[in-house]
Amino acid sequence: MAASLTIAIMDAPFENARTVTVFRLVQAALKSGHDVNVFAYEGAVGLSFARQAAHANAVHGRDAAAENHPLPRVWIEQLLGLARKSGRKLDWVNCGLCVDERGMGEAIDGVRRGTPADLWKMSVESVNSLTVGTR
C-alpha cells in the first residue's frame, strides 16, 4: 500500500556514503509506489545547489566528460524525474536558514525552500520518518 515517508538528511555533498544511501532509499521508495518528503538541513542543503560543476582530472589525463564526475544535484534531478514519471510525489525541501548561512540559495528546479516547521508538517502527515544525521 502506498505510504508517505519523510527522510531528514544532514550530510554535505561529496562527503559521506550516507548521501548515496539516502538517494538509494528515496529511489527504492518511489519505485515501490510511495511518496517521499526529504528535508535537507545543515550541509545537506548543498546537495541540490545548482552551480555544482563537473571537473576534469588532470592527474589521470581525463577531461570533464571522460571523468564523468557524479554530481548530487543531477541525482536529485533524476529522482524528481522518477517521481514525475511514476506519478508519485517527491517534495525536496531545503532548510532556509541553512541555505542562507551557506549562500546556497540557487537550488535546482523542483527543490523548494522551507523551515523546520515543514519537517514537522511532513512528519505528521507521513506514516514514518527517518533521520540520517551526521556524526
Add this chain to the structure above:
Amino acid sequence: MSRYLLIESQDSFSSNAVQEHVELAVALKRAGNEVTLYLVQNGVLPCRSGADGEALHEAVAAGIDVLADDFSLNERGIADRDVARGVRPAAIDAVVERLAASWKVIFL
C-alpha cells in the same frame, strides 16, 4: 511488542559504537520486540565469513534478523557465498518496507 529496524552504517573494526548498537538490538529483542539489523555501507564489512566478530554472532543468536545491503556488499567485493552464516543479503527495499509498515527505524 514493537518492531525496530536498526540500520548500521559503521563497521566494528573502526568504531566501538557498533558493539553498543548490537547490545541495544539484543536488549530490544530480549524485551520481546521484533528486531531487524540492516548492515549498510562499511557496516557490511564485519559480516564476511571469517571476519565476523562476537557482536554479529550475538545478534544472530538472539534471533535478530540480520540483513546485509546487497549494493554495499557488491561495492566491497563481498559475494553472497562470503557472507557469514545467519546473515542474509537484502536489497534496500527491506528498509522501505519496514518504514512503510511503521517500524521504528534508527540510522546508526
